[in-house]
Structures are given as C-alpha cells and as structure tokens.
Amino acid sequence: DTGVSQDPRHKITKRGQNVTFRCDPISEHNRLYWYRQTLGQGPEFLTYFQNEAQLEKSRLLSDRFSAERPKGSFSTLEIQRTEQGDSAMYLCASSLVVPGYNEQFFGPGTRLTVL
Amino acid sequence: AQSVSQHNHHVILSEAASLELGCNYSYGGTVNLFWYVQYPGQHLQLLLKYFSGDPLVKGIKGFEAEFIKSKFSFNLRKPSVQWSDTAEYFCAVNAGTGRRALTFGSGTRLQVQP
Numbered sequence: 106d107t108g109v110s111q112d113p114r115h116k117i118t119k120r121g122q123n124v125t126f127r128c129d130p131i132s133e134h135n136r137l138y139w140y141r142q143t144l145g146q147g148p149e150f151l152t153y154f155q156n157e158a159q160l161e162k163s164r165l166l167s168d169r170f171s172a173e174r175p176k177g178s179f180s181t182l183e184i185q186r187t188e189q190g191d192s193a194m195y196l197c198a199s200s201l202v203v204p205g206y207n208e209q210f211f212g213p214g215t216r217l218t219v220l
Numbered sequence: 221a222q223s224v225s226q227h228n229h230h231v232i233l234s235e236a237a238s239l240e241l242g243c244n245y246s247y248g249g250t251v252n253l254f255w256y257v258q259y260p261g262q263h264l265q266l267l268l269k270y271f272s273g274d275p276l277v278k279g280i281k282g283f284e285a286e287f288i289k290s291k292f293s294f295n296l297r298k299p300s301v302q303w304s305d306t307a308e309y310f311c312a313v314n315a316g317t318g319r320r321a322l323t324f325g326s327g328t329r330l331q332v333q334p
Contacts (some may be wrong), residue, residue, distance in 0.1 A: 213263040
C-alpha cells in the first residue's frame with residue numbers, strides 16, 4: 106500500500122498521560138499536514154510541514170501539542186498531559202509541492218480516547 | 221477567516237434519485253475547492269477538485285460539482301445515486317494565497333436506501 110499510513114489506529118489513554126502518533130506520508134510527497142476531527146464535524150487544521158520545516162500552526166495547537174518531522178519524511182504528533190477534550194480522530198495528509206496545486210491525500214487516522 | 225457551510229447535515233434518498241449537496245464558502249479571493257468522501261470505516265478520499273478553468277468539474281463515480289463564483293458555492297451533484305454512495309461528504313476550501321491548510325465543512329451524511 107503506497108498511501109498515507111498512521112500508527113497506531115486507536116489509542117486509549119488516561120487523562121494526564123502523554124501520547125505520540127506517527128504518520129508516514131506518500132513517499133514522494135514533501136508536504137505533510139495534521140488535522141483533528143471530532144464527532145459530527147469536518148477535519149480541523151492543526152499544522153503542516155514542508156520537508157522538515159513546520160510552516161504553519163493553528164491556534165488549536167495548544168502548547169501541549171508538538172509536531173515534528175525531523176528528516177522530512179515521517180512525522181510525529183505528541184500530546185502532553187492529555188485532557189478529555191483531546192479525544193478525537195487525528196488525521197494526517199500529504200501532498201506534492203506543485204504551484205497552484207494542493208491535493209491532499211489522507212491517512213486512516215488515529216482515534217484517541219482520553220478517559 | 222475562511223469558512224465553509226454545508227447546510228444539509230443528513231440526507232436520505234432512494235436508489236436512482238438525484239443528489240445535490242450544498243456547499244458555500246466565505247472567502248473573496250482565489251480559492252481551490254474540493255469534495256471529499258468518507259465511506260463507512262474508510263479514510264477520506266478525494267471525489268473531485270476545482271483549481272481553475274471550467275467551473276463544472278467531474279469527479280469519480282459519476283459525481284460532478286459546479287463552481288459558481290458569484291454565489292460562493294460549489295455544490296455536488298449526481299444524477300442517480302446508488303446504495304454504495306452511502307457515506308459522509310465533506311466540502312473543503314483552500315484559499316489560494318499561499319496558505320496550504322484546507323478548511324472543511326461539517327459534512328453531510330448521505331444514506332441511500334435500496
């Protein structure tokens with residue numbers, strides 16, 4: 106499968122614990138995005154990378170959230186001191202850098218449940 | 221800030237009925253427009269996209285959408301739905317100013333009855 110992959114697919118944690126999610130984009134894609142989706146809503150943008158540089162962060166990304174893409178390939182999203190409000194589906198997407206073209210391909214997501 | 225409105229939250233149709241899902245966005249500049257679909261248990265997939273040119277765009281599985289700039293709309297249509305079209309449909313906008321994030325609507329759940 107050459108699509109976007111995410112790991113784990115499901116994570117259950119207790120409030121206050123730290124969690125880390127991984128995203129592997131489509132191999133030739135150099136843009137990588139993180140979104141969050143809660144029940145009954147569309148995905149909401151969190152942050153994106155071009156290669157290893159984090160170029161934009163949403164105000165939704167509180168200081169408990171940090172994302173990295175150290176070698177411009179896979180990315181991790183860490184949530185520290187999780188809260189029940191962090192329960193959501195975390196989606197990763199990737200795209201090519203082509204002027205005026207921004208088709209994003211999504212992974213299956215990581216569903217986080219904070220107890 | 222840009223926003224996307226999908227006014228139909230839940231639509232129920234019988235097979236062979238025609239479909240039109242509304243999408244309106246708020247942004248006055250150049251936009252890229254998308255419709256994504258999420259089938260039960262699957263991830264988001266792109267149905268169709270509009271970047272420029274012909275405002276009537278055709279996507280996969282017989283879907284099409286029309287960009288009407290004066291109405292800030294990008295409605296999704298299909299002349300005859302099938303049971304397999306049961307899914308959630310999301311409209312998304314990317315403002316063509318260098319910002320790369322997609323802004324999604326809240327989605328429309330389509331249920332097609334056999």
